[in-house]
Amino acid sequence: MGAVVEPVELETPRLVLDLPVPSDADLVTRYCQDPLFEQYLTTPWPYEHAHAESFLGEHVPAGWTSGSELTWAIRTERGGPLLGVISVREAQHEIGFWMGSEHRGAGLMSEAANAVCEWVLSGGIGGASTVFWRAVEGNLGSAKVARSAGFRHIEPENPTVPTRDGRGTLPAWFGVRETVVDPRAEASWHGILGERS
Template sequence: MLPVVLHTARLELSIPTASDAQAIYDACQDPAIAHFTTVPAPYLREYADEFVTQTAARWDELSHATWAIRLDGALAGMIGLHDLRETGSAELGFWVSAPARGRGIAREASEAVIEWGFSTEELELVRLEWRAAVGNIASARTARALGFRFEGTLRSVLRNGHGERGDGWIASLLATDDRTPQEWPIAL
């Protein structure tokens, strides 16, 4: 499947290209990204180049669908559906650059990706999972607002960019679920 370009009211979601590598590198210098994601720390410039190349290959094999989030033409983050392995499920993951945070970008981009994922017959998705390190309140608020149902805390399940293991929250959204914001049993 060719990479798909998605549009929202403010955003364009498109495959990251070599011209994005410097902006990806710059964004990944933010300690919060390494703390709350698997982005390696320290993040070297060559990692951005490798990421762009890997993203294209993963689109070709349809194992991951990853988009650069662009706001007014500038890179504002990354979003993707990961582990598309003929299981009918995938994991939604995203990060937003520090200057773009607090503007609803993750939610807006996620809505487009979720709609695409559930409507693409080639994927046959039934379930999306969201996972985040315990304490990643911004990500949890986004998932809750998207209608994800909180399923629990998994002990020592995630490894961050520093290689440290930690507990993670997990939530899911089924294709048949309504997408209204949900109440979660954790304090957000």
């Protein structure tokens, strides 16, 4: 069980990261019906409004209260519509995120991920010296975010993630972000993403 953490608002040049709230349920429901979520994420499938209500009304506040998972809504302005969600789980300070399909491609998630990493590694979570990332193999969008946010691709002994039902595993990609971005980070992604054009 982690230490109790009060919800923290983060700002970047284009974004406000704040607490996801029950009034975000309609957008969360719509975004989480994206077929890519079935393929790459562990969110419930098919995703229903009741799942969003439970996530926003129970899971998010409980995660902040216990310190087990800190979750932010991604918005372009305070009180604005939710574009996506990003979180850090207590176990290994692992980052996770998703963005509504119409908001992808503008670098917003990379900006959000970098802000969360900088907050965690500058004392937001006591004692954290690394942030981990993992995604189901083939999730190129997530890998591009990780690369842009300064993660270095690594190959652990067992590179898998649990399946949605928790009964099996899928091959996965892993990355790590240190307090100071490793100069090898960019090149570590060449095997998966190629060199930036």
